[in-house]
Amino acid sequence: MWLIIILYTLFLYVIYRLIKFWIINPWRVQQDFFNQGIPGRYTPIVGDVLRHRRAYLADRPFSYVEETSAEFGDYYHTSFGPFPCLNISDPVLIESILKTNTRFYHKSELARAIAATVLGYENIVLVEDENHTRHRRLLNPIFQQQNVNSMIPLMVDLTSSFLTKWQIDTNEKTYPLILDVSKEMSNLALDIITGCVFGVEAMKDIHIHETIYQSIKIASDEIEKRIHNMIIIIPILNQLPILGKRRIDKCRQDIKNIVLQMINQRKQGLTKATCKGHDLLDLLLTAHGDNKDQEFTDNEISDEALTFVLAGHETTATLMTWVLYNLVTNPDVYQQCQDEVDSVFSDNEELTTSTISLLTYMEAVLKETLRYHQPAPVLFRTATTDNTIVASDGKQIRIRKGTDIAINLNIMNNSEKYWYEPKKFYPSRFLERHSGVMFPFGLGPRTCIGQNFAMLEATIILAMVLHRFRFELVPGQKVVLGTAGVIRPKYGLSMRIWPR
């Protein structure tokens, strides 16, 4: 009898917790927003998940956010399943969350669930508070401009050997090549980041190369599927070894074993960096800030190395894919960029810090692409404590602990409030005085640590690609923004390519 009562009570308790989690909590948070006069929409249980999904399936993934922002403005509340969310695209609020009040905000459970699937929790992307400060203090020097600049020859070599794959004998009349530049840029960015992190010698080892490449590709595909079927946001279920989780765990373990083996070999002096200065693995092995006791353990080094690869791979590949698209769809811009590249290469010049600094229009093209097709368009945070933030119109917003914040950077990038003719791809705005605001690499203490690296890499790739090849869009294809953390084209991006 007692056993039945206990089981029954337990059952009621579980039901109560579920109702509290799925219905009562989101309702309370959203009701609180309504009471403060903040616009928004409350849909019990599913929240706006179905609206997101409909927009994605209709090949207009951003239409949902665009339409909702147009309806409610620069701050409004919705929920994503059981997660109540304040959506913001107001620069003052963004600065408040990412910079001024950063101690009240952690990475959101959703962002954590996605990143931790492959990276685990002990890496710079996911550690919080003092632990993050320690990681950042040790890692910041690695990405100082002089260290990054010392990798220019390596980036040039890696890009050059990748591009030989596009160079076939012209007599074969096989041109134009028709390639999915989205895939090509993904492979090229992976070559560069793995070469710069682990060294070219290590990546020439077929076993290492295949394990890392295959594991990253399989894990990324599985994660993308788990984002779209929403399994990734469902607590407990997302930990079960089903729906790709087992495959992802295996990839994670395979990469980890290889990276630990590489660290061991580097420590024993069996391998060395192949660039003029140090590669990122060297720099990680010697990172100890002011205090030797603060050095990273091998496990941490392995996690950080993999973090650089994952954080720096698809982001840069996405930027390069959209920059090529923006060039071929804007012939005047393409021509101006091409002229600049040709003038730099005219005297058989090589790419060095000084020749790269001459590519000012190209820099503007890259910046305009970051505005127009921001690779990481939405950042997520969760409030760790009740607090109040103030919007640019002076409105005070009380945020309850546990509320998610979706920072819609792309809405701000495309808003007439901040940009002149935002729907136009117009790189020259970055050569003129402009009052636009954008944060393509985030803001505050968690701003992208690899941004110098990324901009340098993007400039080198674009300069070399334009110097050697000519591009045209394959007509008639469906070019659609995809969303899985970064905005790669959903159906790829086919281009015709000729040597110059």
Ligand code: HEM
């Ligand atoms: C165009 C290329 C890139 C873009 C658009 C980009 C964008 C971003 C953004 C927006 C953040 C902030 C995330 C947040 O606040 O939630 C970030 C963080 C980060 N990025 Fe990048 N990134 C790029 C390339 C790279 C590269 C090449 C690397 C490494 C070599 C890298 C490593 C990181 C790391 C480690 C963090 C976490 C920093 C922290 O939490 O302290 N990123 N990135």
